Each structure stands twice: as structure tokens, then as C-alpha cells.
Amino acid sequence: MENILNRFLRYVSVDTQSNEESQTQPSEAKEWDLLKMLRDELESMGVDVTLDEYGYVMASLESNIGKDVPAVGFIAHVDTAPDASGKDVKPQIIKNYDGGAIDLKGVPGLQLKPEEFPEMLHYVGQTLITTDGTTLLGADDKAGVAEIMNAVQYMVEHPEFKHGPVKIGFTPDEEIGRGVVKFDVPRFGADFAYTMDGGEIGELEFENFNAASAKIHVAGRNVHPGTAKGKMRNAILIGQEFNSLLPVDQRPEFTEGYEGFFHLISFKGSVEEADFAYIIRDHDRSKFEAKKKLIADVAAFINAKYGEGTVTLEVKDQYYNMREKVEPHYHIIDKAVKAMEMAGIKAKIQPIRGGTDGANLSFKGLPCPNIFAGGLNFHGKMEFVPLGSIEKASEVILNIISLYTA
Numbered sequence: 001m002e003n004i005l006n007r008f009l010r011y012v013s014v015d016t017q018s019n020e021e022s023q024t025q026p027s028e029a030k031e032w033d034l035l036k037m038l039r040d041e042l043e044s045m046g047v048d049v050t051l052d053e054y055g056y057v058m059a060s061l062e063s064n065i066g067k068d069v070p071a072v073g074f075i076a077h078v079d080t081a082p083d084a085s086g087k088d089v090k091p092q093i094i095k096n097y098d099g100g101a102i103d104l105k106g107v108p109g110l111q112l113k114p115e116e117f118p119e120m121l122h123y124v125g126q127t128l129i130t131t132d133g134t135t136l137l138g139a140d141d142k143a144g145v146a147e148i149m150n151a152v153q154y155m156v157e158h159p160e161f162k163h164g165p166v167k168i169g170f171t172p173d174e175e176i177g178r179g180v181v182k183f184d185v186p187r188f189g190a191d192f193a194y195t196m197d198g199g200e201i202g203e204l205e206f207e208n209f210n211a212a213s214a215k216i217h218v219a220g221r222n223v224h225p226g227t228a229k230g231k232m233r234n235a236i237l238i239g240q241e242f243n244s245l246l247p248v249d250q251r252p253e254f255t256e257g258y259e260g261f262f263h264l265i266s267f268k269g270s271v272e273e274a275d276f277a278y279i280i281r282d283h284d285r286s287k288f289e290a291k292k293k294l295i296a297d298v299a300a301f302i303n304a305k306y307g308e309g310t311v312t313l314e315v316k317d318q319y320y321n322m323r324e325k326v327e328p329h330y331h332i333i334d335k336a337v338k339a340m341e342m343a344g345i346k347a348k349i350q351p352i353r354g355g356t357d358g359a360n361l362s363f364k365g366l367p368c369p370n371i372f373a374g375g376l377n378f379h380g381k382m383e384f385v386p387l388g389s390i391e392k393a394s395e396v397i398l399n400i401i402s403l404y405t406a
Contacts, residue, residue, distance in 0.1 A: 001153055004394060005387055008129070008146040009091060011037075011078075012138040017086040018079035018173045025182065026055040026079070026172035034078045034145075038170050041149065045156045047168075054182045057170040060189065061155060061163065065405055069164035072404050073190030074151070074397055075357055075368070076144030076197060077174035081379040084136040091137060094128040104133030104381065112382055119200065119376055120384075127387040139375030139385040144196030145170060147373060147390055151397040163401045167193070171357055177211070177318040179357040185366045192332045194400065195358040198372040201389040202345050204336050206326040206369040208352040208359045209260065209281040210288035211318040214295055216242065218274040218311055233306060235274035239267060242311065243276075245298045250291075258283045258351060260291060283321055283351055319355045325362035326369050336371060339399035343392050371396060 014034040019027040026032060035055050042049040042059045049059040063069070080086035094102055099121055101111040110133040114120040120128075131137045148168060155161050167190040171179045174197075198205055220235030243264060248254070252261045260282025267276040280295065282288035292315055299313040326332070337347040358368035374389025 001157055002150075004146055004150045004390055005129075007149060008143060008390060011142040011145055012089045012091060015087040015089075016079045016138075016172075017082060018176045020082060020176040025178065027176060027178070028079075031055060031079055031172045035170065035172065038078070038145070038149070042152065042168070045153060047152060047156065055172040056183055057168075058188055059152070059168040061152070061166040061168075063164045064159065065162050065164060069404050070191040071165035071167055071189055072401060073167035073169060073188060073193030073366070073368075074148045075169040075171065075193055075195045075361070076148055076373070077141045077171045077179050077357060078145060079172050079175050079179075080136060080138045080142075081140065081175040083379040084381060085134070086136055086138055089135045089138055090132040092130045092132055094130060097124055097126055097128045099124045102128070102130055104131060106132030106134035107381075110381070112384060117377060117382065122200075123386045123388075128384050129387060130384040131381050133381050136378075136380055137375070137383040137385065139373065139383060140378040141174070141197045141373055143375050143385050143390050143393070144373040147196050147394040147397060150394040151401075154394075154398060155401075161398070161402075162405050164404050165189070166401055169193070174357050177213070177355070180360045180364070183357075183361065183364070185361065185364045188366070190366060192329065193358070193361065193366050193368045194332075194336065195356045195361075195368055195370045196373050196393060196397070197356045197358070198352070198370045199374075199378070200376055201372050201374055201386070201392060202340065202348040203372040204333065204340070204347045204349050204369065205352040206333055206349075207283060207323040208319070208321055208355045208370075209283055210285055210320050211355050212280040212288070212292055213316050213318055214278040214280055215314045216276050216278075216299070216311060218242070218269065219309060220270075220272050220274065222270070222272040232271065233310070234271045235269050236271065238302065238306060238310065239269065239274045239276055242298055242302055245301065246295065256353075260284070260287055262291065262295070280315075281353075285321065319359040320363060322359040322362035322368070326367045329367045332367060333369060335400055335403045336369065336396070339396045339403060342399045343395045345392060345396070
């Protein structure tokens, strides 16, 4: 059986960064590299597996017990975030972490410091996997992929392990909000499922943000600055004014827990025209709708001030809070808690300050809470994952499967 560390390192070596600007699915051809790899590995294990035209790997292990039990699924996404490069990832393996700063050797002077990331101290004495400072690591969600594949390999190689029907899914494009848009839930065949896409060990989540994207275009008017008085409309400055009209205390860096936010994620332009984009998040549906109304009101104010058409606004809902779909099936949460206890882990039930494929799957009729994959500081060069957390997550998968046979 392949060592789970080696498996994880193989997966992060494949560049699978998704692309929000692309209209294809998967959004980048390079995502197929890992999807095909996973299909081939499952086939080599003798597992029934398909890879469809949309990039969904779906696999099934038949029950080896003599009674009907629910089919349980486990899902992870192969793409990495557009926020930082996922090309030529060079992981660092820090054995027996001593609690000090870790040099990220690809960038001279750059360090992962416990003074800035105190959660590092939870893992003193463990093996940490970090980046070298030039890319993200890709534990989001290749840790989840490795954990699921490790569990599958264990079941294949240990036929004495009793299990009901087990369904496996790997998806593209989760990081750009399109991960399960075309996911065929009936074909997948699970009664309940779990995404292995959470953060620190013990996390268990069945609440997530309601989410929308907002794209703004500002039409300015460029005039030679020597004769610009009363004529020029600087699109950059109008964009800055637009942003200033949104509440400062509702930015990500000032919020936590159930507090939502407006997050300015890009801004580019010139005097003549500018484009910028936000993501809008809130757990509470009424507050979420109020945030969308506020950004529309700001656009209307700018147009009233500078002339109709100065600002055009496009708001698109991305996903909704899965709580209303998962809570009626709370036994799937109870089983996850019990599975963690069996692995010596105390479950930490908390809201996701983000989203997963499980949110959209829950609204498609597949209740799908989220379990820790083990990584921290996702989407950037400070990302790291403790090896022990990856190992425990795979153990939790097997424990859940065994609980469904009871």
C-alpha cells in the first residue's frame, strides 16, 4: 500500500489551478492530468470508475455485507485556487517540528512564523509539509484527494474490512464556484456524502456562507489633463469612491464567525475605464440579500452622481448555506462526530467561512457536510499541512464507512 505522504506529494506535483475567466469545464485543460491519473489509479485497484466529459471522476465499491445499508459518498476537488500559482510546487518536509520559524527556502528571508500563525504550535513534534514560498501547496484539496484514495486502497487490500456501498467523487473547478454545476447526483448513487475539504484537524461543518460574486465596470472619460477641468471622469477614482461607500467593518480582515463581508478581489483599469470585482458572503440569508441590495444601491448612487451608465453592475449568486438541507439528516453529523472520537479526535463543529462543493450538492438533493482535510493557510505561500492530520482524516473516512454498516 502506498504511503499516504508519497501519494499526497505526487498529487501536489500536478498543476491543476482553475481559471474563473474560462468558460470550459474543466476550466483548464491541465486539470485533466490529475483527473485521468485518479481514474487510472482506481482502475488499477479494480474499482468500478468513470470519468465523464465534464471532468467528474465517479467510482463505486460494492457492499461486502449481507444487508441493505445506505450508500455513503466521499468527495474532494482536484483544482487549486487562482490566488497563487500551483505550478512546480516544491514541498518542504519538516520532521519533528520544534515550534520555531520555518524557512521557506525558495524565497530568501521568507519564513512561516508561529508569531504570525500561532496554530503552528498545535503541531510541535509532528511532521509538517510546507511550501518553499514560491507557490501554494495544494492541500486544498489534494489532501482530501489523498485521504480518500488512501481509504479506497485500504478497503481494496483488506477485504475483511466490512462496508456497505461506497461512492467516490473527484471534481474540477471548486475554487471558482463551478465544481458541481453539472454533477449528476442520481448517477453518483450516494444517499449521503461528505466533502473532505475542511481545514484544521477536527473541523466538521454543515453551515457555510451564502455567496455571490459582483463585477463592476466603470466608464470614465479621459481628457488631456491640461484641459481636463469639468470634463475628465477618472474611472480609477470613481472605482475608489464606489469602494469607499461600502462598510469598512464588513471586510474580511475585520470579520469572524458568522459575520459576513464584502471582499474586493481585483481592480484594474485606467482613467478611461476600470473593472473590479467582489465576493459577497453571509451565513444569514436575509443579511446576504441586504448586502446584495447595498452594492446595487451604491451603483445607483454613483450613476445618479456621474450619469447613467457610468457604472454597470453584475451580481451572480454562487451557492447557499447548506444547513437547511443537512440539518434534517443530522444523523450524518452524529456519525462523523463518532468517527472522529474513534480516531481520538474531538470534533469542532463550526460554520465554514467559505464554501464547498457540498453546499451545492446539498441543494441538489445530496446532504453533504464537510470534514477536515488537515491543511491551514490555504490559497497562498504560507499554506501547510501536518502529516498526522492527513493520516487521521483517512482514518475518519474508514470509521464513517464502518459506522454505516451497524
